[in-house]
Amino acid sequence: MNHLTSIQGTCTLVGAGPGDPDLLTFKAAKAIQAATVILVDDLVNDEVLSHARPDARIVYVGKRGGCKSTPQAFIEKLMITAVREGEHVVRLKGGDPFIFGRGGEEVEHLREAGIEAQVVNGITSGLAAVTSLQVPLTHRDRAQGVVFVTGHAKTGHGATEHPTDWKKLAAAAHEARLTLVIYMGVSGATHIQQGLLEGLPGKTPVAIIQDATLPTQRHVLSTLARMHEALADSGIGSPAIIVVGDVLKGAAAAGLEAQRFGT
Template sequence: MSFLSTPGLPDTETAAAARPQRVGELSVLPVFFDLKGRRVAMAGGGDGAAWKAELLAAAGALVDLYEPAEGLGEEMRTVLAMSFAGGRITHHDRPWALDVFAGAALAVADCETMADAQAFFCAARSAGVPVNVIDKPTFCQFRFGTIVNRSPVVVGISTDGAAPILGQAIRRRIETLLPATLTGWAKLAAKVRAEVMERLEPGPLRRAFWERFSDEAFTRKAPDEAAEADARRFVSDLVAAPQAGGRVTLVGAGPGEAELLTLKAVRALQAADVILFDDLVSDDILELARREAKRMLVGKRASRDSCRQEDINRTMVQFARAGKHVVRLKSGDVSVFGRSGEEIAELKRAGIPVRIVPGITAASALAAGFGVSLTHRDRAQQVRFVTGHSKKGDLPDDMNWATLADDRATTIFYMGGRMAPRISAMLIAHGLPGETPVAVAANISRDDETRAVGRLADLGAIVERIGVDRPILIGVGRVFADCEASVVEGFEPAEGTPAGETSRLRAKAS
C-alpha cells in the first residue's frame, strides 16, 4: 500500500493515474502582483524605461528612478511630469548603486550593454529582489506581459518572450471582446458583492445572479444608479423565487462560418446554461459556447422536422422556468425565416424575459461570396427575401409571381432547392426573361460551400448538379451578371451552355 493510502479510500497513485491532469504544462505562471505603496528600484532613461515606469506607477508603485539627468530621454521627461492616482515616480540624479535595492519589491532596468545588464541583474538578485532587464530575456526573473486594461479587470498576455508582436495581436482581439464600460461594471460588482454573499446561498442562486450580472455588463451601456437598483432587485427576486433568473436569448448564428458570428452572439453563448440549436449551426460555432452548457439539437431542414415547433417552444419555457439561461441558436438571422415570431409570442405568454441577438442572414453571405451588391443602383431598386417552400414542403399557394417577376429587383429564395424548377418556370411564365442571371450556393460560407452562376432557364439543372438535398440559396436578378468565374466553385456548366456564359450575361445586363 502506498504511504499516502488510507483504508477505505482509493490508492493515491491509482487515483492520480485515473484522473487526467487539469492543467497542461505552463511556460510561466501568470501572477497578479499588488504593488500599491510598494517601492520599485529602476535604472535607465530611454523610451523602454519610460513605458515601464508609467505602467508601474499606474499600478500604484512608488518608483525610484536612478539615472543622471543627461541620460533622460524626452519620453521619460514627459512621464516624470505626470501625476498618478496611487503611485508616483521620483527621479534621483545619479546612477544606480548597491544601496538602491534595499526595501524594493521589484527591480527594473533599461541597459544598453549586456555587461551593464548583467551587473544590474546580479546586484538585484543578490539583494533578493525579483529583477527584469528590459529586452534582455537572459536577465529577467519575471516578464511584463501585454495588457488589456479594464481595471479592476486586467488581462495579461504572455508569449514567454517568443513573439511579442503575436502577444499584441492577441491583445487586439481581446480588446474587441471587452467593452470599455466593463470598468464601471466591475466596480459595481464590488459594491453589490456583500449583499450577494449575505443573501444568496452558494451554488445555483449565486451563479444565476453573477451570470445575469455578467450578461448585463456585456450588453448594456455604462452602469448607472438604475443598474445598481436592478442588480439589488434581482437579488431580492432570487431570494423570493429561485427560478427568477430564467430567460431566453434568441441568437442568430450567421450563415455558417464562425468568424461571421457577432461579438454579442459569442457573449450570449458563453453565458448560456442550455443551447437549443438548429441543424445548420456549425460545430465551430458551438465550440465557442460555454463548456458546461447543455446542448440540444432541435434541427429542422425544409419540411423535414426532427423536432416540432411546439416542442421547441415548450422546452424553452420549461428550462427558463427552472431558472436557466436558454440560448435558442438559429442559423442566419433569427428574424428571417426562423419562426422566431412564434417563439417570442410563446415566451411572452409564459412571462419569460426574451432578448434577440441578430445575425448575418444568408443573403448577405451570398452577396459577399459572389462579390456583388444586392442593391446595385443601376440594376436593382429593391431586394426581396422569399421562402422557397411552405409548411407542406411545396411552394406557398399565395405567392404573387407577377410581382416577383421584376427585372428591376433582386430576389433571394431561401430553402428553395427542391422547388428550383418550379421557381424558374413560374418566374418565366410571369414575364421574367429566361436569360436573367441567377446565382446559387449550397452550404454557404462553409468549407464545403459550392457556388454556381447561370440563367434562370437553367436553374433547375444548376441546383440538381449542386445537390437538391443540401441547404440551397438562390439569387435571381441582374446584379449577378457581374459574377466572375473565379468565385464559382464545384459546378460544371450544363451540357449545351455556351462558353463564357457569365461574360455574355454581364454584357446583356449592362
C-alpha cells in the same frame, strides 16, 4: 400570480450566422458564454459552441428541410420550462432568428408565457451567399431593392391560403428592378422557375449557392431559362440559396463573363 415575479431565468434568441464561425457577432458570443442551456439547430456550425461554458447543457433540436425535425411546440416548451427553472437559455439558430428562423413565433409564445426574450441578430445566409461571389444585393445601376422570400410555403394544418405568386413577384421585380433571394427553394426549383419566367426575361441571371461561407461551398451561375438544367447538372442540393437578378452580371469572381448572361 404574476408570471414575471416567479421567473429567474432568461431567454435569448441568437443568430449563429450562415456557417463560418468567424462571422459570429461579439454579442452572440457573449450570449453563448453566459448560457446554462443552449438549444441548437441543425445548421449551426459546431465550432460556434466553443464559446459555451464547460457546464452548459447542449440540446440539439434539429430542424432541416426534408429531414425529421424536432416539433416546434416541443422546442418552445423546452425553452419555457428551462427559463422557469432559472436557466439562462440561448436558442441558437443558423443565420438570423428573424429571417425564416421562426424566431417571431418563439418570441410570441414566450411572451404569452410571461417571458420577454432578447434577440441577437446574425448574418443571414441570403446576404452571405451572394457576398461570397463578390456580388451585392443592391446596385445603383442594376437593382434598387431586394426581396427575401421562402420557396418552401407552410403546408399541412394551418397552411397559408395564399402561397407565393411567383408570376406577380417576378413582374414586380422586373418593373421595380429588384433582386430576389429565395430561401429553401431547391426542392421546388422547377415550379419557381416556371412562375418567374412569366414575369422575368429568360436571360435574367441566376445563382444557386450551397453551404455559403463554408469550405464545402458550391455554386452555379446560369440564366433563369436554364435554371433547372443548371441545378440538375451541378448536383447542388439543400441547404442552398437561389439569387435572381441583374446584380449577378458582376459575378466576375465566379469566373463567368457578363456576356454569358446575354448582355
